[in-house]
Amino acid sequence: MAFFRRSAAAVVTSPSAPTRRTANDLRTGETATVCCLKDPEMALKLLEMGCIPGTQVRLTGRAPLGDPLMLVLGDEEYTLSLRVSEASTIQLKD
Amino acid sequence: MAGAIEHERPAVPHRGAERGAPAPERLPRLALIGNPNSGKTSLFNQLTGLNQKVGNFPGVTVDRKTGVAQLGGQRRAEVVDLPGTYSLYPKSLDERVIADLLYNPLAADYPDFVVVTVDASNLRRSLLLFSQLADLGLPAIMALNMTDVAAERGIQLDVVTLERELGVPVVPMNARKGVGLAALRILMADRLAASPPAGRFWQPDAALRPLLAEIRVHFDLPNDYLALHYAHQFRQLHFLGEADQEFLQVLTERAGFDSMAQQAAETVARYAHINELLLEVVTVTRTERREPASNRIDKVLTHRVFGYLIFLAVLFLLFQAIFAWAQYPMDMIDQGISALSAAIQERFHGPLVRLLTEGVIAGLGGVLIFIPQIALLFAFLAVLEETGYMARVTFLMDKLMRPFGLSGKSVVPLISGLACAVPAIMGARTIESWKDRMLTIFVTPLMSCSARIPVYTVLVALVVPDESWLGIFNMRGLVLMGLYLLGLSSALLSALVLKTVLKARERSYFIMEFPVYRWPRWKNVGLTIVEKVKAFIFQAGKVIIAISVLLWVLASYGPGQRQAQAAAQVQQQATAQRWPAVETERRVASARLETSYAGTFGHLIEPAIRPLGFDWKIGIALLTSFAAREVFVGTMSTIYSVGQDADLGTVQQKLASEKDAQGQPFFTPVRALSLLVFYVFAMQCMSTLAVTYRETKSWRWPLGQLVYMTGLAYAASLFVWQLFS
Numbered sequence: 001m002a003f004f005r006r007s008a009a010a011v012v013t014s015p016s017a018p019t020r021r022t023a024n025d026l027r028t029g030e031t032a033t034v035c036c037l038k039d040p041e042m043a044l045k046l047l048e049m050g051c052i053p054g055t056q057v058r059l060t061g062r063a064p065l066g067d068p069l070m071l072v073l074g075d076e077e078y079t080l081s082l083r084v085s086e087a088s089t090i091q092l093k094d
Numbered sequence: 095m096a097g098a099i100e101h102e103r104p105a106v107p108h109r110g111a112e113r114g115a116p117a118p119e120r121l122p123r124l125a126l127i128g129n130p131n132s133g134k135t136s137l138f139n140q141l142t143g144l145n146q147k148v149g150n151f152p153g154v155t156v157d158r159k160t161g162v163a164q165l166g167g168q169r170r171a172e173v174v175d176l177p178g179t180y181s182l183y184p185k186s187l188d189e190r191v192i193a194d195l196l197y198n199p200l201a202a203d204y205p206d207f208v209v210v211t212v213d214a215s216n217l218r219r220s221l222l223l224f225s226q227l228a229d230l231g232l233p234a235i236m237a238l239n240m241t242d243v244a245a246e247r248g249i250q251l252d253v254v255t256l257e258r259e260l261g262v263p264v265v266p267m268n269a270r271k272g273v274g275l276a277a278l279r280i281l282m283a284d285r286l287a288a289s290p291p292a293g294r295f296w297q298p299d300a301a302l303r304p305l306l307a308e309i310r311v312h313f314d315l316p317n318d319y320l321a322l323h324y325a326h327q328f329r330q331l332h333f334l335g336e337a338d339q340e341f342l343q344v345l346t347e348r349a350g351f352d353s354m355a356q357q358a359a360e361t362v363a364r365y366a367h368i369n370e371l372l373l374e375v376v377t378v379t380r381t382e383r384r385e386p387a388s389n390r391i392d393k394v395l396t397h398r399v400f401g402y403l404i405f406l407a408v409l410f411l412l413f414q415a416i417f418a419w420a421q422y423p424m425d426m427i428d429q430g431i432s433a434l435s436a437a438i439q440e441r442f443h444g445p446l447v448r449l450l451t452e453g454v455i456a457g458l459g460g461v462l463i464f465i466p467q468i469a470l471l472f473a474f475l476a477v478l479e480e481t482g483y484m485a486r487v488t489f490l491m492d493k494l495m496r497p498f499g500l501s502g503k504s505v506v507p508l509i510s511g512l513a514c515a516v517p518a519i520m521g522a523r524t525i526e527s528w529k530d531r532m533l534t535i536f537v538t539p540l541m542s543c544s545a546r547i548p549v550y551t552v553l554v555a556l557v558v559p560d561e562s563w564l565g566i567f568n569m570r571g572l573v574l575m576g577l578y579l580l581g582l583s584s585a586l587l588s589a590l591v592l593k594t595v596l597k598a599r600e601r602s603y604f605i606m607e608f609p610v611y612r613w614p615r616w617k618n619v620g621l622t623i624v625e626k627v628k629a630f631i632f633q634a635g636k637v638i639i640a641i642s643v644l645l646w647v648l649a650s651y652g653p654g655q656r657q658a659q660a661a662a663q664v665q666q667q668a669t670a671q672r673w674p675a676v677e678t679e680r681r682v683a684s685a686r687l688e689t690s691y692a693g694t695f696g697h698l699i700e701p702a703i704r705p706l707g708f709d710w711k712i713g714i715a716l717l718t719s720f721a722a723r724e725v726f727v728g729t730m731s732t733i734y735s736v737g738q739d740a741d742l743g744t745v746q747q748k749l750a751s752e753k754d755a756q757g758q759p760f761f762t763p764v765r766a767l768s769l770l771v772f773y774v775f776a777m778q779c780m781s782t783l784a785v786t787y788r789e790t791k792s793w794r795w796p797l798g799q800l801v802y803m804t805g806l807a808y809a810a811s812l813f814v815w816q817l818f819s
Contacts, residue, residue: 004650048181048362050219060389065397065493067606068502075378076216077247077386078736079608081489086605 023090026059128211130178131609137269166280186526207233214244224660225295230812420466431459457642471513480614499593511541540585660685686777707815776807
């Protein structure tokens with residue numbers, strides 16, 4: 001229930017936070033854990049699609065021109081397709 | 095934890111009191127709601143079958159599909175299919191419909207209860223929407239769908255615990271195959287007097303209580319959560335008056351209500367709760383750790399080389415279907431109509447019989463002839479949609495479309511535009527971004543739709559020899575392809591130009607979920623075909639038959655005595671020069687047409703279209719085919735059949751026998767090309783303009799399309815005729 005008491009500000013960091021790796025920096029096949037979401041408005045969409053902090057994401061591939069990309073999320077292993085601009089708002093844990 | 099935290103008033107009862115008791119014959123109403131790809135449409139089709147109606151949600155342009163479902167125990171209920179959504183916070187126009195429906199207990203459409211379709215293989219995400227609905231206090235049944243996919247993945251669900259925790263009935267099912275449907279029907283009949291779920295998943299922050307209490311009192315709302323949604327969404331709720339919106343604006347501003355932060359906190363808190371709940375419900379036993387089949391298929395279908403090759407192959411197949419396969423049923427319809435006309439004309443005579451055969455039946459034939467193509471194209475699109483491949487097409491095409499200001503989501507409407515711009519423009523609703531959507535709507539009519547096919551095929555067959563180039567490429571096929579490419583490139587370039595003019599109003603998202611690959615359900619495909627064909631016959635069909643009859647009248651009668659005078663004049667000449675009877679008859683008919691209303695019309699605009707190589711006869715066809723492009727062929731046929739042995743020759747033969755002043759064939763290749771190019775670009779379709787108006791809620795867009803496309807067509811034809819003739 002830790003998330004329960006966390007304020008929204010902890011989930012959505014300000015853009016000035018130290019630069020972390022984002023989902024766009026993943027190599028194909030690499031798995032990482034979502035740390036936080038950079039863009040408050042985009043975060044709402046990502047959150048409701050299940051991309052919440054603590055979720056595992058795996059980059060399974062990119063469209064032939066490098067954009068958009070495919071992320072497999074969570075234990076359920078469902079695939080989201082998102083643009084580079086959108087994926088780079090997903091910051092990863094080190 | 096899922097127990098009632100606070101006892102709140104039930105959501106439903108107070109509405110009966112305000113509206114008066116519902117009429118006794120009113121069917122109970124239930125709404126289907128769920129995530130995209132959770133099998134909602136399959137369930138809707140299974141419940142209602144052919145008992146479906148497509149209408150509109152009040153005030154907006156989102157399709158409202160309703161049907162009557164036969165429930166257990168001879169009871170029936172009206173089912174409303176709501177757009178797929180991930181949460182109750184709308185991110186697109188479609189999703190706003192849900193808020194308008196569910197937040198207003200006084201709405202005419204307000205459901206007695208909701209059936210929530212939930213993807214069993216992704217329960218965590220599906221439960222987010224469910225938990226929001228539960229907190230609104232809506233009586234609900236959960237249709238736990240796609241249990242087959244879950245089982246395949248080794249996911250076991252404890253339905254009894256789930257039911258207990260959620261406080262609503264849960265029906266495991268496979269809507270595609272109809273498994274669990276009987277149980278659901280019985281349950282729905284049982285639940286018609288359902289009470290809201292007992293569970294509360296989440297409570298708004300205590301700091302918001304005073305604000306929410308005030309909203310609750312003002313609008314007489316049954317619970318805090320509904321009040322919270324008013325605070326979040328009042329700007330988009332159509333049923334609120336200006337005064338109410340003003341009230342909420344002041345209230346939320348005073349309370350320092352931060353909608354975005356609140357939403358984020360709510361979603362995160364809900365997921366935390368759901369995760370806990372699922373610990374007790376879900377067990378995953380995986381025999382072997384391997385990727386789901388869908389992910390493996392994706393490796394091929396979205397491959398950098400094979401992905402495009404396969405997409406091209408799919409497009410090729412689609413074109414084969416429209417052009418080659420559809421030909422057989424089309425020929426049969428054509429011959430059937432001709433035979434019917436001939437049979438009637440053989441037995442009966444008189445002006446009414448001519449009205450029937452040359453007006454009504456000819457028009458009916460013009461409508462029916464399109465059914466094979468429309469059915470085949472929508473069958474294809476439905477299969478692509480059903481299998482989940484359409485989402486991958488979006489993925490593959492996004493980067494390619496973006497330089498033109500379009501998104502991967504524009505590909506589907508644009509491709510659908512090859513069948514008909516009307517459904518295609520309606521299909522653009524799935525594009526969340528306003529700018530992308532407007533661009534797509536604006537340029538879609540430039541894609542060569544199926545109504546242009548008759549114009550193309552008649553003119554191409556008229557001037558292009560049926561020969562092969564290099565032994566493999568059919569010349570006619572090549573020209574046809576060129577016309578399609580011309581349409582496509584003009585659509586893309588127009589988007590590019592418009593992109594710079596248009597300013598975006600809102601954020602655009604591309605994020606979407608890839609549905610797992612499935613075999614298509616033929617029932618769903620069949621229902622799509624029936625729906626589209628019906629829409630075409632009853633909407634476009636009416637216009638076509640009406641125009642056909644009107645045309646016949648215009649071409650057969652003329653102002654004052656001019657027709658009679660012209661006929662008499664020709665008769666005199668005939669007597670003087672001793673023409674044979676057949677020749678006289680032909681010339682009389684020709685004179686009558688030229689002095690008819692239609693002829694007068696054509697002559698009137700001839701000066702404007704002469705620089706394009708068109709004469710008054712084509713002028714008539716241009717005017718009448720403004721109603722719908724395919725009317726062009728009918729008009730040409732009517733105009734050129736007057737004076738020839740009606741119904742004996744094809745349109746092609748009639749056109750080919752037309753001679754110019756020097757006695758040379760009138761339809762030279764350049765003249766035909768000029769006409770073809772005109773039809774590639776011109777906005778010759780009332781229905782498209784009407785649907786653009788409906789979708790954009792402004793005359794600016796359809797008028798813009800009309801002016802832009804007609805201008806483009808005029809310029810292109812002028813270019814062709816002046817340069818090459």
